[in-house]
Structures are given as structure tokens and as C-alpha cells.
Amino acid sequence: AQSVSQHNHHVILSEAASLELGCNYSYGGTVNLFWYVQYPGQHLQLLLKYFSGDPLVKGIKGFEAEFIKSKFSFNLRKPSVQWSDTAEYFCAVSSGGSYIPTFGRGTSLIVHP
Amino acid sequence: EAQVTQNPRYLITVTGKKLTVTCSQNMNHEYMSWYRQDPGLGLRQIYYSMNVEVTDKGDVPEGYKVSRKEKRNFPLILESPSPNQTSLYFCASSRDNREAFFGQGTRLTVV
Numbered sequence: 610a611q612s613v614s615q616h617n618h619h620v621i622l623s624e625a626a627s628l629e630l631g632c633n634y635s636y637g638g639t640v641n642l643f644w645y646v647q648y649p650g651q652h653l654q655l656l657l658k659y660f661s662g663d664p665l666v667k668g669i670k671g672f673e674a675e676f677i678k679s680k681f682s683f684n685l686r687k688p689s690v691q692w693s694d695t696a697e698y699f700c701a702v703s704s705g706g707s708y709i710p711t712f713g714r715g716t717s718l719i720v721h722p
Numbered sequence: 723e724a725q726v727t728q729n730p731r732y733l734i735t736v737t738g739k740k741l742t743v744t745c746s747q748n749m750n751h752e753y754m755s756w757y758r759q760d761p762g763l764g765l766r767q768i769y770y771s772m773n774v775e776v777t778d779k780g781d782v783p784e785g786y787k788v789s790r791k792e793k794r795n796f797p798l799i800l801e802s803p804s805p806n807q808t809s810l811y812f813c814a815s816s817r818d819n820r821e822a823f824f825g826q827g828t829r830l831t832v833v
Contacts, residue, residue: 618762643821652812653765653824699764701822709755709814710822714764 611636613702615713622690623721630685630716632700642683643701643710644674653699659683670694692722724749728813728825735803735832743798743828745813751823753816754796755780756788758809759827765812771796803832 616631634640644656657668664676674685683700697717701710726747735741747754755770757780767780771790785807787799796815800807813825 615764645824652826655821658821709753709767709770709816711767712757712765714762 611640611702611704611711613700613711613713615698615700615716617716618714619717619719621719621721624692625689626720628685628687628690628694628718630698630700630718632683632685632713633681634683634700634702635681636702636704638704640702640704641710642674642676643703644668644672644683644685645699645701645712647697647699647715649696656685656698690718690720692720694718695720724823726813726815726823726825728811728828731826731828733828733830735830737804737832738802741800741803741830743800743811743813743830745796745798745825746794747796747813747815747823748794749815749817749823750793751815751817752793753818754790755814755822756786756796756798757812757814758782758807759812760809768798768811803830805832808832 612635614633642659645653646656647653657666659666659676667673672687697715699715700713703710729744752773756768757765759765766782769788771777808831811828814822816822
């Protein structure tokens with residue numbers, strides 16, 4: 610069975626700081642990787658996704674993620690966060706016949722203005 | 723507009739009173755799933771469905787039932803709700819394993 614581990618449960622940053630959220634998964638085969646964002650009081654929205662090809666994936670709102678196969682990692686990055694990035698971020702993986710992704714526990718990001 | 727619709731958005735009920743949370747998608751997706759979201763635990767899958775009449779247990783299925791009689795609908799049934807089922811519930815659908823679309827969520831409180 611696949612599993613997803615997010616290292617940071619709570620992150621607090623000031624505006625303009627750089628962000629990196631860690632995500633590791635356990636599955637030996639081909640995977641599809643996702644980062645979802647959940648703004649306060651809202652449902653989950655797709656931030657970016659990786660299926661194949663260039664391991665550096667760019668998403669919406671200036672976010673990017675890098676797939677490192679040898680480390681089973683898919684870390685999320687943003688060079689300069691804004692107050693509006695305050696949200697919960699979830700890493701997820703689907704693989705093989707698993708069409709509904711498995712999620713990590715989430716990282717709560719608070720950005721101070 | 724492509725969407726996943728859950729109802730109700732908020733529900734307060736008493737222990738033991740059967741309830742159903744509906745989920746409907748208009749994208750003709752084969753795959754649908756229910757998650758519950760709890761602080762510090764992230765999203766945990768309750769049940770999923772690969773197609774009509776095909777359902778299977780996720781990670782936390784105890785106390786829940788589902789049915790998939792039509793492709794668009796995937797209701798979540800709590801036959802005898804208990805306080806430990808107080809949670810935020812999300813329905814999701816996908817056509818393949820490339821992206822899941824989520825409903826707005828149902829906040830359930832069982833007293």
C-alpha cells in the first residue's frame with residue numbers, strides 16, 4: 610500500500626520569506642504526485658501535479674515542486690510567500706490502479722503580513 | 723460548470739439517528755471517493771467506488787456505508803452515528819488517476 614509523509618505539520622513565515630514543504634511517499638512503482646491547497650473554510654484545490662517528464666513542475670500562484678525519484682520526494686517550494694498563501698497544504702499520490710489519491714496529513718502554513 | 727456537489731454543508735445530529743450525506747458529480751467520472759478530515763490526521767479515505775455497483779473500503783470504513791447505483795451519485799450513509807464521527811467530510815471524483823475534484827465539504831457534528 611502506498612503512503613505519504615509530510616514532515617512539517619505547522620509552518621509560520623513572514624511575507625516574502627521562501628517556503629519549502631517536504632513530502633515523501635512510499636511506493637516502488639510509477640506514481641502520480643499532487644499538491645492540493647485548502648484555504649480556510651474551503652474545499653481542496655489542485656495546486657500542481659506530476660505525471661511524467663520534467664521533474665520540476667510549475668503550478669498556480671508561483672508554486673513549484675520537484676520530483677526526486679531516488680529520494681521518493683516531491684517537495685513544494687515558493688520563493689516568496691504572501692499573506693494570501695495562508696492555508697493547509699496536502700501532498701497526495703496515486704499509483705497503478707489506485708485512481709483516488711492517498712493524502713498526507715497536511716501542513717498548516719501561516720504567513721504573517 | 724464541472725462540479726462535485728455535497729449536501730448538506732452543515733449538519734448537527736444526535737447519536738444513533740441515521741443520516742445520509744449526498745454527493746453528486748456532473749463530469750461523468752467513473753471514480754468517486756469519500757474522505758474525512760480531522761485535525762492533525764489529514765484526509766483519510768472512508769470508501770471508494772470504481773464504477774456503478776463497485777465499491778470498496780478505504781482506510782477508515784467502520785461505521786459507514788456507501789452505495790453507487792448511478793454513476794453520478796455516491797451517498798455516504800451513517801446508520802448509527804456516534805460522536806467520534808464528528809468530522810469534516812469530502813466527496814471526490816476523478817476520471818482517471820490524474821486529478822481528483824472535491825466537493826465543498828460537509829461539516830458533521832454528532833452530539
